[in-house]
Amino acid sequence: MSVLLIEPFYGGSHKQLMDLLQEELQEDCVLCTLPAKKWHWKARTSALYFMQTVPTSSNYRILFASSVLNLAELAALRPDLGKLKKVLYFHENQLAYPVQKCQERDFQYGYNQILSWFMPEHKLAHLEKVIGVKRNGDSYQSEGLPGQQESRAVMKTSDAHPESGLCEPQPGLCTTQHEGLPSPPAAPAQAEAPESTNPYQGEDKQWLTFNLSNILSGLDYQQRPLHIAWPHRWEHDKDPETFFKVLMKLKEQDLPFYVSVLGETFSEIPDIFSEAREVLGSSVLHWGYLPSKDDYFRALCTADVVISTAKHEFFGVAMIEAVHCGCYPLCPKALVYPEIFPAEYLYSTPEQLFKRLQNFCKRPDIVRKHLYKGETAGFSWAALGSKFRSLLAAEPREDL
Structure with a gap:
């Protein structure tokens, strides 16, 4: 087991991507999740939760997580995880996400994302050279990398040290349904389905x-x-x-x-x-x-x-x-x-x-x-699978 997958909000496109990776990587990865409820609570506290529930392991080389996780916090709370190669997948940009009400924006979520992928200039230059990212103002966006496959994510990778938090010993899904930060579960529990509040369910089946x-x-x-x-x-x-x-x-x-x-x-x-x-x-x-x-x-x-x-x-x-x-x-x-x-x-x-x-x-x-005039084949796993595997197979380098 070399790839650790962490998803604090295991639902929708977040779940779709993680399930695909777990299915395709099979026994080379372990998935740890929290249910797709209370997004803001997960963004604020999931690092502390995974810090408690991820056993120490020498088997993991790479951590792949969505940006709901505060990666910087987890690395600080678990220095052993900071030695892994890290891949952070962005499903959205919290600094540009539309607010629902006319009120002051809570910048904590965007700030978490910035902390999670900030890298010094020499690392950014390395990304540009080695894995084909393109500078776009002050940010880097992948060209032809798997970030396009699921949520048009700006895929940020840090070769320095991946971090890992996993519900170890057995491969496969390792999940929990706790909303807060209770004691770690004695055994992995199957994730429940996302909470549905459809007012018509049962009213008119x-x-x-x-x-x-x-x-x-x-x-x-x-x-x-x-x-x-x-x-x-x-x-x-x-x-x-x-x-x-x-x-x-x-x-x-x-x-x-x-x-x-x-x-x-x-x-x-x-x-x-x-x-x-x-x-x-x-x-x-x-x-x-x-x-x-x-x-x-x-x-x-x-x-x-x-x-x-x-x-x-x-x-x-x-x-x-x-x-x-x-x-x-x-x-x-x-x-x-x-x-x-x-x-x-x-x-x-x-x-x-x-x-x-x-x-x-x-x-x-x-x-x-009408016949659609665009092209969608480039977003398929057939087109992107090898790029994901290459990304998740790369070894961390000590000089980065």
Whole structure:
């Protein structure tokens, strides 16, 4: 066992990446996690928790962690882990993450990230030379490295000393479900599923279980109403307000369409969801999180258009997955999207998004005949797997 994987927020794209690495690396890694709950608490305290639960081991060379972990704190609390090579994967930038309310930003989270990947100039120069990163102002961004695969992460590596925190002796998943910082568990416990607060679960079970293909099978493929998918977390940074206001405007004009609102929910759900559910009424085909990946992809395969209204995005796994399932993407002309999607799939304002959807509602056959003009193969494991393995196989060097 040479690779230690640490994920303090084991859910969504964070879980997806860690599971993929564990599956592909198999017995060469151990995964330690905390449940995908109370993100801010995990960002503040997970280093202290993993300091207590990670046994001392001489078997680990590399630590791979998401930036939810305060890497600097863990290295300080556990000097033995500081001798490992470290790879820190950024799913987002906390200094630029949109605040939900008009209030002073809590800079602690962004500060944690800065502490976790700060390196002296000679190390940065080494990165530029050896692993192909490109200087972008005062930061470094990987070119063609695996950071593009999952959350468009700026992948930061420190060859100096990896750190490791792992729930050692046995390979495989080593997790805990504690929210605070209790005594270390006597044995590894299986991670629980992310907490769901979907208000419709149990109120009307059909919204979670019906087969979309059965509903659509009786309608002519080219003539049935446009099917719009929104497969994102039900949180403010995905800007559901803009999305639903556009759909409600379509509804006001009696334009025919269906919508499937997918994605996970957590402790707080923006009010717009309950309002939109009532206004959209019979236009809703699906409303809520689909735990089964097969069901999720099946829903995407029946959709015609996938929409992003995000205000903060490093990559956008859900959009790429939907395109892979045959959806026509419409994304903001901002953030990372212009780097991934050709210009015809981008919009600049909500008004432009409305006009595109208005035309699609009138002629859904045009969307269904369309062949995507971009390229997604470069984001597959087939393209990126060898780069991940190379990154995680490199030995730390004492002169760095």
